[in-house]
Amino acid sequence: MxxxxxxxxxxxxxxxxxxxxxxxxxxxxxxxxxxxxxxxxxxxxxxxxxxxxxxxxxxxxxxxxYHDFRSTPPAARVIRLCRAEACQAVGCEALVTEAARLGVPVDGPAADDVAIESVYCLGNCALGPSALVDGALVGRLDAARLAVLVGGGAVAEVQMP
Ligand code: FES
Structure with a gap:
């Protein structure tokens, strides 16, 4: 919803x-x-x-x-995946591949339930790969945690203090 x-x-x-x-x-x-x-x-x-x-x-x-303004309603869950340099160094591009495998291509056409968008640095570089999920910062993202998020579930937030 x-x-x-x-x-x-x-x-x-x-x-x-x-x-x-x-x-x-x-x-x-x-x-x-x-x-x-x-x-x-x-x-x-x-x-x-x-x-x-x-x-x-x-x-x-x-x-x-301004690229950030949307002209269509967002998906129920929006995962903003960081693809900047520090997160690239710890595997964010593998998550892009995993997202496509899960049927939710990054920056692809939004479905009603979930969308994944690229962003470039969320200020959580030391704990990458990082993403902003419905406004909550999630670090140490991996394929398993991404699958949970894509499925609408919750994972523990990991962010810099
Ligand atoms: S580079 Fe990803 S949070 Fe900074």
């Missing part, structure tokens, strides 16, 4: 309003919308544009520019 509420225009207006009404509030508004709904619904562009008195094209341009 997805942990985010379904898109709702009145809730979106309240999220936007809480960030103010000036152009410098565009990014905070977009982040707040994504934090609330898990993504930025296509109708949010017009709401944000209206709130800050900018064009829809300008808001759309901002959304498109």
């Amino acid at each position: 997805n942990r985010y509420p379904v898109w709702n225009i009145e809730a979106a207006r309240a999220v936007i309003r809480a960030e103010g009404d000036t152009p410098d509030a565009v990014l905070p508004m977009l982040h707040a919308l994504q934090a609330h709904f898990g993504y930025i619904h296509r109708d949010a562009t017009a709401l944000v544009a209206e709130a800050v008195n900018l064009s829809r094209a300008e808001i759309h341009g901002t959304i498109s520019f």
Whole structure:
């Protein structure tokens, strides 16, 4: 089950309003919308544009520019696997191969239940391979722990103190 509420225009207006009404509030508004709904619904562009008195094209341009903004709902579980240098040195690319074997290719099309996305350093380098799983930092990831996570289960968090 997805942990985010379904898109709702009145809730979106309240999220936007809480960030103010000036152009410098565009990014905070977009982040707040994504934090609330898990993504930025296509109708949010017009709401944000209206709130800050900018064009829809300008808001759309901002959304498109930042890779981290999602335009579709996320999977129920999102595993953000670190593929930066320190995690590469301890086997993260083997986990990429394992993910494909499990039927969830990294950066592949999102399924409803689980998706794995690449990220580049989570600040947990000494305990790699690392991943952020539904917001929780997991270190010392291996094939067995990845399989549990892909299956919707939980593993012990391992992170730097
Ligand atoms: S390189 Fe993976 S957590 Fe830093």
